[in-house]
Amino acid sequence: MSEQQTPVQLRHLCRSNQFSQQTSGRCPGYTQANLVILPERDAYDFLLFAQRNPKPCPILEVTNSGSRRLHDFAQDVDLARDFPRYRIYQQGKLVAEPLAVVDYWRADLVSFLIGCSFSFEAALLQAGIEMRHITEQVNVPMYNTNIVAKTAGRFHGNYVVSMRPIPENQVVRAVTVTEQLPQVHGTPLQIGNPAALGITDLARPDYGDAVTIKPGEVPVFWACGVTPQAVVMQSKPEFVITHAPGHMLVTDIKDQDLKYQL
Amino acid sequence: MSEQQTPVQLRHLCRSNQFSQQTSGRCPGYTQANLVILPERDAYDFLLFAQRNPKPCPILEVTNSGSRRLHDFAQDVDLARDFPRYRIYQQGKLVAEPLAVVDYWRADLVSFLIGCSFSFEAALLQAGIEMRHITEQVNVPMYNTNIVAKTAGRFHGNYVVSMRPIPENQVVRAVTVTEQLPQVHGTPLQIGNPAALGITDLARPDYGDAVTIKPGEVPVFWACGVTPQAVVMQSKPEFVITHAPGHMLVTDIKDQDLKYQL
Numbered sequence: 001m002s003e004q005q006t007p008v009q010l011r012h013l014c015r016s017n018q019f020s021q022q023t024s025g026r027c028p029g030y031t032q033a034n035l036v037i038l039p040e041r042d043a044y045d046f047l048l049f050a051q052r053n054p055k056p057c058p059i060l061e062v063t064n065s066g067s068r069r070l071h072d073f074a075q076d077v078d079l080a081r082d083f084p085r086y087r088i089y090q091q092g093k094l095v096a097e098p099l100a101v102v103d104y105w106r107a108d109l110v111s112f113l114i115g116c117s118f119s120f121e122a123a124l125l126q127a128g129i130e131m132r133h134i135t136e137q138v139n140v141p142m143y144n145t146n147i148v149a150k151t152a153g154r155f156h157g158n159y160v161v162s163m164r165p166i167p168e169n170q171v172v173r174a175v176t177v178t179e180q181l182p183q184v185h186g187t188p189l190q191i192g193n194p195a196a197l198g199i200t201d202l203a204r205p206d207y208g209d210a211v212t213i214k215p216g217e218v219p220v221f222w223a224c225g226v227t228p229q230a231v232v233m234q235s236k237p238e239f240v241i242t243h244a245p246g247h248m249l250v251t252d253i254k255d256q257d258l259k260y261q262l
Numbered sequence: 263m264s265e266q267q268t269p270v271q272l273r274h275l276c277r278s279n280q281f282s283q284q285t286s287g288r289c290p291g292y293t294q295a296n297l298v299i300l301p302e303r304d305a306y307d308f309l310l311f312a313q314r315n316p317k318p319c320p321i322l323e324v325t326n327s328g329s330r331r332l333h334d335f336a337q338d339v340d341l342a343r344d345f346p347r348y349r350i351y352q353q354g355k356l357v358a359e360p361l362a363v364v365d366y367w368r369a370d371l372v373s374f375l376i377g378c379s380f381s382f383e384a385a386l387l388q389a390g391i392e393m394r395h396i397t398e399q400v401n402v403p404m405y406n407t408n409i410v411a412k413t414a415g416r417f418h419g420n421y422v423v424s425m426r427p428i429p430e431n432q433v434v435r436a437v438t439v440t441e442q443l444p445q446v447h448g449t450p451l452q453i454g455n456p457a458a459l460g461i462t463d464l465a466r467p468d469y470g471d472a473v474t475i476k477p478g479e480v481p482v483f484w485a486c487g488v489t490p491q492a493v494v495m496q497s498k499p500e501f502v503i504t505h506a507p508g509h510m511l512v513t514d515i516k517d518q519d520l521k522y523q524l
Contacts, residue, residue, distance in 0.1 A: 044306040
């Protein structure tokens with residue numbers, strides 16, 4: 001499959017179930033998005049959670065109730081079909097992993113598009129900073145932390161962070177590059193001291209895979225988009241749809257234009 | 263009255279009805295905030311409106327339903343008493359302008375603290391840029407525009423902008439300074455062309471007062487915090503409380519720390 005597809009072409013392939021793989025590396029330069037779909041009755045608490053915790057939960061767009069369309073991040077989009085794969089949870093239990101959620105759709109569903117670290121990794125790579133997990137072809141290592149998110153209604157929990165080893169002489173650059181991207185987690189939360197976050201062993205991440213940390217490299221921690229999903233699941237909502245991990249929506253917005261979407 | 267008061271001292275004076283004036287110039291360096299209080303049933307639409315229109319509607323903090331306290335922007339605060347003066351609207355009509363709203367309080371009220379242009383004017387002044395309306399001791403001129411805000415539920419309307427004349431050679435600086443303050447309207451919407459916003463006569467603002475524009479100065483337009491209030495009023499909600507114009511809450515957060523509250 002060519003990587004020269006446009007975002008709308010890739011979405012059409014998803015829509016017809018011809019593409020159901022992970023989206024990492026697809027349509028380079030275009031913003032990819034995480035998904036959380038909740039019934040209206042939980043939507044206010046979730047939006048408030050995001051307002052109070054913008055670093056782990058950067059909202060790109062929220063749909064009107066029942067709508068499967070977007071206004072800002074994509075034209076020609078069907079949110080119930082254009083992700084390559086979904087997950088359906090009932091009472092906090094994974095019950096299905098379909099290629100479309102048309103059959104599960106309800107008029108009271110609100111979709112939240114959430115920023116994805118692919119966007120800031122593209123910016124870091126462009127600034128000449130190696131992403132070790134990409135080099136080693138594994139998932140980024142993620143860790144539970146002792147940072148308590150601000151509670152909103154039924155949603156509460158702790159931050160999850162992702163870690164990237166950065167050479168000492170590139171740490172400042174990693175901060176200034178990600179400062180430009182507040183809509184995808186922004187600046188790091190912590191530089192160099194995992195214990196300050198309650199992380200005891202970098203070799204044993206809670207999600208994703210461990211990566212090599214070379215001499216002269218510093219572990220740098222960013223708020224992670226797994227946080228909102230972990231927080232939602234913890235509250236065992238009656239019904240929630242998410243994307244399957246790594247199976248994102250590719251939007252029409254370029255990463256370099258993200259900061260102007262504010 | 264001394265201007266050396268701390269924010270908490272000024273709030274205590276408001277709380278005991280000993281201070282009921284405008285807050286411009288009070289506790290310099292500390293962030294002041296606008297207020298919109300709505301019943302829970304309207305809160306989701308308003309929060310969504312703010313999420314979709316962050317430039318005119320920069321939310322600083324949202325309370326839990328019924329709570330009169332804050333977590334982030336002030337300790338020792340009572341939102342029903344610590345603004346110098348309030349306005350009560352019923353079905354879109356101004357019915358009272360009390361010094362406290364304790365008697366109007368309901369368990370279903372949600373308070374929205376919204377960023378105020380005082381914060382970015384302080385930053386512009388510090389950067390050596392004259393604020394003409396301050397020099398001329400009038401209110402900043404504000405104009406209705408043709409920019410349609412993104413609708414959210416019952417809330418819809420057009421942007422209101424504020425205008426400040428800036429010398430040509432300081433326009434770039436005005437952009438870079440306000441780019442640092444996304445929580446108080448951020449960068450300008452328009453530089454130099456009022457007609458592009460549908461504004462026909464700068465000498466006749468829709469709100470506030472006209473100011474002198476000298477030769478070599480450019481009118482620069484920013485999204486204005488009057489927008490959310492205008493938008494709320496337009497929908498004639500059953501019940502809403504706001505601060506009285508110019509009578510803000512003085513918070514414990516310094517303007518220079520605002521960008522780190524994200």
